[in-house]
Amino acid sequence: MKAFIQTYGCQMNEHDSQRMMAVLASVGYEMTADIHEASLILVNTCSVRHNPENKVYSFLGTLHPLKRDNPNLIVGVAGCVAQQAGGAILKRNADVDMVFGPDQFFRLPQMIEAVRGGERVVRTDWAPREPKTQNFIPDQWLEAGHVENRKAYIAITKGCDNFCSFCIVPYTRGREISRRPDNILREAQALIDKGAREIWLLGQNVNSYNADGYGFHELLEAMAQLPLSRLRFTSPHPRDWNNALSDLMAAQSVICNQLHLPLQSGSDRVLELMNRRHGIRDYLEKVAYAKSVNPAIEISTDLIVGFPTETEEDFACTLDVLDQVRYSQVFSFMYSPRPGTRAEKLDDDVPRDVKEERLQQLIALQNRINQEQLENYLGTTQELLIDGAHPRKDHTVSGRTDGFRPVSVTDPALGIGDLVDVRITGYHGHWLEGERLYPLTSSLEKEELSKKKPSSATSSLEKEELSKKKSSSATVRSTIPFGQLGKHRG
Numbered sequence: 001m002k003a004f005i006q007t008y009g010c011q012m013n014e015h016d017s018q019r020m021m022a023v024l025a026s027v028g029y030e031m032t033a034d035i036h037e038a039s040l041i042l043v044n045t046c047s048v049r050h051n052p053e054n055k056v057y058s059f060l061g062t063l064h065p066l067k068r069d070n071p072n073l074i075v076g077v078a079g080c081v082a083q084q085a086g087g088a089i090l091k092r093n094a095d096v097d098m099v100f101g102p103d104q105f106f107r108l109p110q111m112i113e114a115v116r117g118g119e120r121v122v123r124t125d126w127a128p129r130e131p132k133t134q135n136f137i138p139d140q141w142l143e144a145g146h147v148e149n150r151k152a153y154i155a156i157t158k159g160c161d162n163f164c165s166f167c168i169v170p171y172t173r174g175r176e177i178s179r180r181p182d183n184i185l186r187e188a189q190a191l192i193d194k195g196a197r198e199i200w201l202l203g204q205n206v207n208s209y210n211a212d213g214y215g216f217h218e219l220l221e222a223m224a225q226l227p228l229s230r231l232r233f234t235s236p237h238p239r240d241w242n243n244a245l246s247d248l249m250a251a252q253s254v255i256c257n258q259l260h261l262p263l264q265s266g267s268d269r270v271l272e273l274m275n276r277r278h279g280i281r282d283y284l285e286k287v288a289y290a291k292s293v294n295p296a297i298e299i300s301t302d303l304i305v306g307f308p309t310e311t312e313e314d315f316a317c318t319l320d321v322l323d324q325v326r327y328s329q330v331f332s333f334m335y336s337p338r339p340g341t342r343a344e345k346l347d348d349d350v351p352r353d354v355k356e357e358r359l360q361q362l363i364a365l366q367n368r369i370n371q372e373q374l375e376n377y378l379g380t381t382q383e384l385l386i387d388g389a390h391p392r393k394d395h396t397v398s399g400r401t402d403g404f405r406p407v408s409v410t411d412p413a414l415g416i417g418d419l420v421d422v423r424i425t426g427y428h429g430h431w432l433e434g435e436r437l438y439p440l441t442s443s444l445e446k447e448e449l450s451k452k453k454p455s456s457a458t459s460s461l462e463k464e465e466l467s468k469k470k471s472s473s474a475t476v477r478s479t480i481p482f483g484q485l486g487k488h489r490g
């Protein structure tokens with residue numbers, strides 16, 4: 001039996017799809033990349049914006065010929081659209097056999113059995129949200145995590161309590177709960193044993209992690225002691241970010257110089273309407289501090305243009321923040337109301353052509369900033385974790401810098417999982433181009449080296465030395481882009 005999963009949306013959805021793969025494997029399914037040979041097709045959905053939701057329905061439409069030719073084919077819809085629309089999806093598309101929300105995927109075997117028995121299944125009930133600290137990954141799945149290209153994700157929280165007025169996530173993923181640290185560390189060790197060298201900690205609001213008083217700072221510190229090459233996290237909320245976390249990033253070399261700090265708008269007035277519960281001034285102060293202790297840090301963000309009532313002055317404030325922060329990457333979107341959110345009740349009064357014009361201005365400014373920063377990379381030395389073949393170039397691999405910038409290297413000696421130093425020789429679009437600096441250090445040797453990286457700084461002098469070391473690892477002062485960070489972040 002073969003299964004195919006189509007995933008839309010953020011890293012949390014990717015992670016959920018990986019969990020579903022493990023559950024399906026336990027009942028005899030193999031994954032396939034060829035949808036035509038699948039006897040089970042799952043669509044893991046995202047409803048954060050209008051477009052991804054439309055894509056889901058058009059994808060489901062393309063399944064009709066497959067279902068017509070194979071009536072035993074099972075089609076399931078999972079994720080946020082499933083949670084929100086529930087049984088309406090079954091009414092809208094007769095080919096769909098089961099619809100289930102993000103809390104339900106460990107029950108896939110039972111749902112599949114019910115479909116085989118002739119039922120059309122809807123499971124959108126919530127798992128309990130009390131107590132606030134609970135291990136929402138069942139024990140039997142804790143060590144069944146997925147490692148791909150030496151990278152792995154760990155969900156440390158589930159849901160969100162913030163209720164930003166434009167956002168559907170608290171309604172599709174429920175209120176926030178946090179896993180116990182020992183449970184997370186056990187999962188991390190299992191992933192490392194399977195070959196993970198880079199781990200991402202995930203949460204809708206990852207830095208509000210709180211396991212009975214044990215916070216995100218403590219968890220990051222504990223994770224930094226593990227034998228990993230790289231530790232990343234997404235997405236922190238600016239309100240919950242603090243200078244101690246910036247200090248920790250500067251001190252722990254295993255924590256990458258990458259901070260995705262969603263801003264959404266550069267106007268205090270609009271931020272208030274968005275219920276973001278922080279202001280521009282404190283945001284900029286936190287960013288300035290993060291850069292001061294870790295000059296190599298690369299900061300990216302999310303922005304919405306054309307939120308209800310946004311004026312030219314409000315938008316000018318957003319451009320101003322771009323100029324000040326000089327983000328590595330900006331994920332920018334035109335506002336579209338999401339059903340069921342508080343902002344849906346506001347008059348969507350910014351005309352579409354104005355939204356488009358503002359979006360173009362924002363992209364043009366960010367492109368200019370980006371070009372300047374790419375220039376600054378020329379001639380620098382960057383450490384890459386090679387993570388795959390280049391999507392468009394033959395005989396070329398791609399990797400990410402510590403700050404998550406994509407780099408292409410044409411070098412047949414390199415393979416997935418290699419940690420290698422390259423000299424940046426050029427750039428094309430958003431991609432940097434590099435060449436290997438010296439005979440490749442084997443993955444094993446690099447691993448040994450990375451274990452020797454200082455993992456904690458106990459004195460201020462040591463911290464200073466480590467911070468200098470981090471700064472010199474990337475000579476660019478304020479950095480940039482991007483990569484596929486995911487499409488929704490708090």
Ligand code: SF4
Pocket residue numbers: 160161162163164167168169170204205237489490
């Ligand atoms: S935007 Fe992020 S922080 Fe705000 S409600 Fe949505 S998931 Fe939560």
